[in-house]
Amino acid sequence: xxxxxxxxxxxxxxxxxxxxxxxxxxxxxxxxxxxxxxxxxxxxxxxxxxxxxxxxxxxxxxxxxxxxxxxxxxxxxxxxxxxxxxxxxxxxxxxxxxxxxxxxxxxxxxxxxxxxxxxxxxxxxxxxxxxxxxxxxxxxxxxxxxxxxxxxxxxxxxxxxxxxxxxxxxxxxxxxxxxxxxxxxxxxxxxxxxxxxxxx
Amino acid sequence: xxxxxxxxxxxxxxxxxxxxxxxxxxxxxxxxxxxxxxxxxxxxxxxxxxxxxxxxxxxxxxxxxxxxxxxxxxxxxxxxxxxxxxxxxxxxxxxxxxxxxxxxxxxxxxxxxxxxxxxxxxxxxxxxxxxxxxxxxxxxxxxxxxxxxxxxxxxxxxxxxxxxxxxxxxxxxxxxxxxxxxxxxxxxxxxxxxxxxxxx
Numbered sequence: 001x002x003x004x005x006x007x008x009x010x011x012x013x014x015x016x017x018x019x020x021x022x023x024x025x026x027x028x029x030x031x032x033x034x035x036x037x038x039x040x041x042x043x044x045x046x047x048x049x050x051x052x053x054x055x056x057x058x059x060x061x062x063x064x065x066x067x068x069x070x071x072x073x074x075x076x077x078x079x080x081x082x083x084x085x086x087x088x089x090x091x092x093x094x095x096x097x098x099x100x101x102x103x104x105x106x107x108x109x110x111x112x113x114x115x116x117x118x119x120x121x122x123x124x125x126x127x128x129x130x131x132x133x134x135x136x137x138x139x140x141x142x143x144x145x146x147x148x149x150x151x152x153x154x155x156x157x158x159x160x161x162x163x164x165x166x167x168x169x170x171x172x173x174x175x176x177x178x179x180x181x182x183x184x185x186x187x188x189x190x191x192x193x194x195x196x197x198x199x200x
Numbered sequence: 201x202x203x204x205x206x207x208x209x210x211x212x213x214x215x216x217x218x219x220x221x222x223x224x225x226x227x228x229x230x231x232x233x234x235x236x237x238x239x240x241x242x243x244x245x246x247x248x249x250x251x252x253x254x255x256x257x258x259x260x261x262x263x264x265x266x267x268x269x270x271x272x273x274x275x276x277x278x279x280x281x282x283x284x285x286x287x288x289x290x291x292x293x294x295x296x297x298x299x300x301x302x303x304x305x306x307x308x309x310x311x312x313x314x315x316x317x318x319x320x321x322x323x324x325x326x327x328x329x330x331x332x333x334x335x336x337x338x339x340x341x342x343x344x345x346x347x348x349x350x351x352x353x354x355x356x357x358x359x360x361x362x363x364x365x366x367x368x369x370x371x372x373x374x375x376x377x378x379x380x381x382x383x384x385x386x387x388x389x390x391x392x393x394x395x396x397x398x399x400x
Contacts, residue, residue: 164363166366
């Protein structure tokens with residue numbers, strides 16, 4: 001498809017498809033939704049939806065990326081706010097947890113979407129994990145420079161922090177959490193700060 | 201069924217059912233196996249198997265418990281060997297990882313069994329997690345007493361260690377690991393030791 005075929009409303013149509021698909025996935029579940037359902041809700045032909053996304057999988061990837069971009073923007077604001085490195089790390093960890101649990105408890109169908117993305121579109125999840133980790137790394141580097149943290153390798157430390165907290169963010173573990181009470185997020189955050197050699 | 205009906209070979213029959221079921225689950229998968237398959241392999245009637253286990257689920261629980269008991273015994277030997285608390289904690293973490301990855305890579309059907317146990321028989325998994333955590337706690341308590349570790353609450357610290365390492369032991373995360381390279385177990389163990397306030 002050549003550039004000349006794209007009119008000015010195209011980015012808007014793309015955005016509308018993503019928003020509508022997100023709503024339908026949340027309402028009736030990802031697996032039950034067809035591209036025809038999405039087209040119908042938008043009062044357009046399936047062929048027109050396929051001009052923007054070549055599969056339902058591609059639509060889900062765009063939906064997941066949009067949702068993750070919102071989370072990343074919110075976390076970036078917290079990570080770059082004022083405060084000590086420890087305060088900002090605590091705030092980012094808490095905000096990420098709050099946002100992910102709100103999503104799940106608000107709508108269990110979200111679960112299915114995220115699970116499908118994790119199974120079929122790992123790259124999308126991979127990039128998100130990388131961007132969140134970059135925020136951890138940014139804060140840890142600040143903490144090293146200010147003498148707040150004793151670790152020396154900020155990139156490795158960020159990866160360890162993310163790994164240590166996986167239980168609080170991984171959809172399946174969040175679900176199993178209820179059955180297996182463990183340390184609170186606050187206790188795990190304190191544990192992680194101790195691992196960073198936090199001098200409080 | 202009264203005690204008088206049980207002859208001396210009963211514990212042995214129970215053990216044989218568990219061993220045979222474990223082998224068949226590994227060979228053809230848990231879901232595809234029926235109680236009749238297990239009975240046939242043992243040259244006994246399904247009714248006789250049902251005298252010992254009232255469902256396939258109950259057989260799987262016994263299989264899982266037997267496998268977990270083997271792991272626990274091996275880890276307990278490592279946890280109570282000689283050496284500093286840090287050395288023993290490193291050794292237990294490494295041994296648990298080695299045993300769980302050997303199981304998975306040796307036979308992917310094991311995966312299905314463990315997943316079924318996690319879904320249908322969480323109590324079995326819950327008790328295993330509790331027993332492994334008790335070993336961590338025992339070592340941490342030794343480390344606190346000897347002045348090796350700076351933490352004060354051994355039970356909470358053990359829970360945090362177990363939570364921080366979930367990625368290396370949870371079947372689904374072990375599977376996703378390959379797709380998402382993260383810190384090595386050695387790096388995570390060093391991170392966890394730092395969180396315990398290890399004075400090396």
